[in-house]
Amino acid sequence: MTSPITTSRQGDVLIITSDNPPVNALGAAVRQGLQAGIEEAAGDDIKAVVITCAGKTFFAGADITEFGKPMQEPSLPVLIDAIEALDKPVVAAVHGTALGGGCEVALGCHYRIAVPSAKFGLPEVKLGLLPGAGGTQRLPRVAGVELALEMAAKGDPIPASKAKDAGLVDRLAGEDSLVADAVAFAREMAAAGGPLPRASEKQASASPALFETFRKTNAKRFRGYEAPADIIALIEKTTGMPYEEGVQLERQGFMKLIMGTQSAALRHIFFAERKAAKIDGIADDIKLRDVKRVGVIGAGTMGGGISMNFLSAGIPVTIVEMAQDALDRGTGVMRKNYEATAAKGRMTAEQVEGAMGLLKPTLNFDDLAECDLIIEAVYESMDVKKEVFGRLDKIAKPGAILASNTSYLNVDEIAASTSRPQDVVGLHFFSPANVMKLLEIVRGAKTADDVLATAMALAKKIRKVAVVAGVCYGFIGNRMLMPRQVEAMKLLMEGATPEQIDRVHVAFGMPMGPFQMSDLAGVDIGWHRDPTRIENIRDALAAEDRWGQKKGKGWYDYDEKRNPSPSPRVAEIIEEFRAKSGATQHEVTDEEIVERTLYTMVNEGALILAEGMAQRASDIDVVWIYGYGWPVYRGGPMFWADTEGLKKIVAGLEKHGFEVAPLLREKAETGERFNK
Numbered sequence: 001m002t003s004p005i006t007t008s009r010q011g012d013v014l015i016i017t018s019d020n021p022p023v024n025a026l027g028a029a030v031r032q033g034l035q036a037g038i039e040e041a042a043g044d045d046i047k048a049v050v051i052t053c054a055g056k057t058f059f060a061g062a063d064i065t066e067f068g069k070p071m072q073e074p075s076l077p078v079l080i081d082a083i084e085a086l087d088k089p090v091v092a093a094v095h096g097t098a099l100g101g102g103c104e105v106a107l108g109c110h111y112r113i114a115v116p117s118a119k120f121g122l123p124e125v126k127l128g129l130l131p132g133a134g135g136t137q138r139l140p141r142v143a144g145v146e147l148a149l150e151m152a153a154k155g156d157p158i159p160a161s162k163a164k165d166a167g168l169v170d171r172l173a174g175e176d177s178l179v180a181d182a183v184a185f186a187r188e189m190a191a192a193g194g195p196l197p198r199a200s201e202k203q204a205s206a207s208p209a210l211f212e213t214f215r216k217t218n219a220k221r222f223r224g225y226e227a228p229a230d231i232i233a234l235i236e237k238t239t240g241m242p243y244e245e246g247v248q249l250e251r252q253g254f255m256k257l258i259m260g261t262q263s264a265a266l267r268h269i270f271f272a273e274r275k276a277a278k279i280d281g282i283a284d285d286i287k288l289r290d291v292k293r294v295g296v297i298g299a300g301t302m303g304g305g306i307s308m309n310f311l312s313a314g315i316p317v318t319i320v321e322m323a324q325d326a327l328d329r330g331t332g333v334m335r336k337n338y339e340a341t342a343a344k345g346r347m348t349a350e351q352v353e354g355a356m357g358l359l360k361p362t363l364n365f366d367d368l369a370e371c372d373l374i375i376e377a378v379y380e381s382m383d384v385k386k387e388v389f390g391r392l393d394k395i396a397k398p399g400a401i402l403a404s405n406t407s408y409l410n411v412d413e414i415a416a417s418t419s420r421p422q423d424v425v426g427l428h429f430f431s432p433a434n435v436m437k438l439l440e441i442v443r444g445a446k447t448a449d450d451v452l453a454t455a456m457a458l459a460k461k462i463r464k465v466a467v468v469a470g471v472c473y474g475f476i477g478n479r480m481l482m483p484r485q486v487e488a489m490k491l492l493m494e495g496a497t498p499e500q501i502d503r504v505h506v507a508f509g510m511p512m513g514p515f516q517m518s519d520l521a522g523v524d525i526g527w528h529r530d531p532t533r534i535e536n537i538r539d540a541l542a543a544e545d546r547w548g549q550k551k552g553k554g555w556y557d558y559d560e561k562r563n564p565s566p567s568p569r570v571a572e573i574i575e576e577f578r579a580k581s582g583a584t585q586h587e588v589t590d591e592e593i594v595e596r597t598l599y600t601m602v603n604e605g606a607l608i609l610a611e612g613m614a615q616r617a618s619d620i621d622v623v624w625i626y627g628y629g630w631p632v633y634r635g636g637p638m639f640w641a642d643t644e645g646l647k648k649i650v651a652g653l654e655k656h657g658f659e660v661a662p663l664l665r666e667k668a669e670t671g672e673r674f675n676k
């Protein structure tokens with residue numbers, strides 16, 4: 001097998017090049033090739049060395065697929081030490097993203113030169129790990145403890161310009177002359193002579209207050225995660241320590257995390273997210289439909305949010321409403337949202353104008369004839385949707401993709417109201433649609449393959465994580481939400497409080513519990529609006545104007561800063577319904593809440609999987625992580641079920657009298673997992 005590493009010479013400079021697509025991950029073959037390159041560099045005729053990568057990026061890190069398998073020599077830390085130990089200048093020439101182990105290789109080199117578009121990062125934390133090849137020790141010594149903490153504990157990459165300011169990059173190269181500039185730099189450093197700047201020989205220092213402040217400032221972001229806490233503690237403990245001792249502690253910390261469930265969960269999600277983009281039975285190279293302009297029907301919260309995704313990606317949008325005031329209100333909200341983003345420094349004023357400039361608001365439905373993809377975001381009613389699709393069928397250009405943003409309704413029935421069901425697909429965005437990452441692409445019985453593949457490609461373009469779902473009530477996400485909601489209400493009747501149920505969910509790692517979520521979304525959503533018709537607790541709350549946060553009261557009472565407190569009135573209402581329901585009261589334990597609200601979701605997930613409504617268990621995990629805030633460190637409901645043990649899930653369901661999904665039972669009995 002040919003090595004992904006080649007060497008070449010420019011005079012007395014040795015250029016070591018890695019070509020290991022797609023991201024130059026530092027797998028065994030790359031490490032072995034680099035080791036051979038370093039041995040070659042020891043030759044007397046070599047005065048300096050450049051390490052660079054072909055393709056789209058510098059090393060993007062260790063090869064994650066090797067984790068959990070027996071390690072092949074040389075290990076990355078040993079290799080990087082050997083690079084640093086060379087007695088001639090070694091220059092890392094960086095383009096693309098120097099991430100994780102890649103950033104650590106660059107730190108092992110004596111000098112770093114980068115193109116302006118390059119980025120540097122230590123994203124290991126996002127895989128539940130800490131940098132394990134010297135990163136926690138060399139980065140603070142090169143770029144300072146504060147930046148090292150930021151980069152290692154949060155995992156976000158920084159641009160080359162910032163890296164240069166911090167001393168992580170010594171020089172910027174021309175965007176098209178990286179290797180030539182690196183060779184010149186290497187030669188210059190060789191000629192200059194003098195001691196080589198080795199990161200491990202430098203010192204780092206920081207005031208103890210820095211760590212405490214950092215912990216406090218980021219407490220919310222890090223809640224529940226092991227790796228950030230370990231990273232902060234490690235850098236705190238090793239700052240000022242000799243390098244050799246620090247790096248040993250780093251090694252121990254890395255080994256501890258890599259054996260843990262959180263890292264397994266986070267690595268699972270890394271690959272699950274990428275696998276979700278693959279559609280069973282459709283070739284990767286299928287010809288896609290050209291989407292140059294998107295049409296959106298409805299300028300309400302959903303239609304506006306959906307439009308913003310495309311505008312931000314530079315795709316023109318025609319947005320249609322029925323009345324001028326609704327159209328004006330909708331476009332006004334979009335502008336306000338963009339301006340708020342700009343105020344936070346995440347967009348420039350020109351970008352705001354650029355995006356809004358791509359928007360064509362109109363009252364004329366026929367203007368949609370110019371669009372290649374039309375998404376309807378109108379009222380959630382089958383009759384209304386059918387009427388809209390019937391009209392669309394008459395005016396849309398041949399081959400245009402017709403999409404419904406329905407959250408529950410039957411996409412096949414909607415498609416049947418057109419003469420072109422093959423062009424119809426569900427595109428279920430989650431609210432707020434300009435923010436939430438998830439997109440469910442609903443595959444109708446007749447949806448054409450190229451329509452599906454085009455939708456998937458577009459999702460990537462607008463930076464969504466998309467999952468293919470089949471036609472069933474609520475698709476994947478909302479269908480699994482239903483048993484949770486039903487059980488939460490039953491638990492209330494049997495003795496639990498909204499506070500207890502929410503507390504259990506938050507302790508589990510959810511951003512909020514079911515009642516907090518209802519207060520945020522609006523208790524009145526889907527309410528029949530007849531205050532005299534009180535059939536359940538929700539009706540009672542809505543009738544008393546307890547619509548949630550927007551009214552200052554819902555399941556909870558809110559102060560002017562929207563801090564919730566348990567509501568005595570809600571307790572009374574619950575008591576009234578308990579009395580009427582005849583449900584047997586008992587002491588509800590936290591464990592029972594988990595079993596009845598979360599195990600039931602897993603059960604529903606197993607049904608979805610068996611019915612083929614999700615392509616794979618990991619897709620269900622992706623839906624819950626990106627659409628509903630399931631804690632990433634638990635890997636999604638199906639991965640979590642695997643880690644809990646499927647036998648335990650089955651026993652928990654049976655204890656409460658639930659019918660166990662056959663697939664779940666089968667897997668529990670055979671000892672299989674949902675995610676292999």
Ligand code: 3H9
Pocket residue numbers: 022023025057060061062063064065076077097099100101102104123124127130131132133135271274275
């Ligand atoms: C580490 O370095 C530990 C060390 O500190 C210590 C070690 C001792 N390995 O994302 P894309 C695959 S931990 C293996 O779609 P993009 C990916 O699965 C690592 N495979 O491209 C996909 O495969 P497929 C720290 C990897 O352009 C394909 O490459 N580093 C790896 O949108 C394309 O990926 C990280 O965590 C990998 N490291 O984004 C960086 N990376 O085509 C992780 C990617 O079969 N990577 N693949 O689905 C990324 O963040 C993005 O891939 C990157 C490119 C930004 C580089």
